[in-house]
Amino acid sequence: MGNVSSDTIFNCWVKTGILPSTSDNDITNVMQIQQDILDNEVADTNQLIEDLSVASDNHLAVSLADASNDFCDLEEEILTEDVLNENDIIKLIQEEMNEENNNSDDSEDELVLVSLDNATKSLQTWVTFFEQQEMDEFKKEDVRVFKKYLKTLHELKMQTKKQVQITNFFS
Structure with a gap:
């Protein structure tokens, strides 16, 4: 059985195309494509709203404009998860433990085992x-x-x- 070099294995994985690229150019290109798609969707939505507002009464146009503003607010990045450092994790655990101690009436009756x-x-x-x-x-x-x-x-x-x-x- 022959030896396979690490370069050969690496090149095989690259050739499959299933791994994400890590080059700065590729990442920049993907980000630009995503931004272009978002810009196109916003422009299409605005065009639809404009077409509908021309064809409908003033009340509907105001509602659609409000909806457009809400949609455009979605362009802003919304953080859904924070990256926690060790101190944040410790603080969360301590808060959780304090809540458990405050909620438990039996906490004083618990026997602490000593090794x-x-x-x-x-x-x-x-x-x-x-x-x-x-x-x-x-x-x-x-x-x-x-x-x-x-x-x-x-x-x-x-x-x-x-x-x-x-x-x-x-x-």
Whole structure:
């Protein structure tokens, strides 16, 4: 089986004509064609309105002129979607979360689950803080209770890392 160069693959895709062109000239030409089509449609609509206004009464002509103005307003670019940056996305999510919290009466009753890693880090921080205190209210012998729980958390963490035999997953 022979090797096919990336240039050959690229040229095949270009030859199909199904990919949009990326050259500035082609893009400018397409934009000009679209603008010409829009201009022709506006001119045709204006001609129809003029022909109808000549043939009908004044009231209809005013209504048609209003319709023409509305149609011409459509030439202006209307943004339907904004491109959001990271800050905009974060702000939208925070607003949505705040709305959910405000709409939910059960939000205070929800139990927040603390991960084993977070519990270990928090307890380690507490032990370090406790050991640094020089006040009488922080008795050095009391730190052993916290260290006992820290050791228990480390043991739990090690158990979660133990490899399980594949046969445990089958009945």
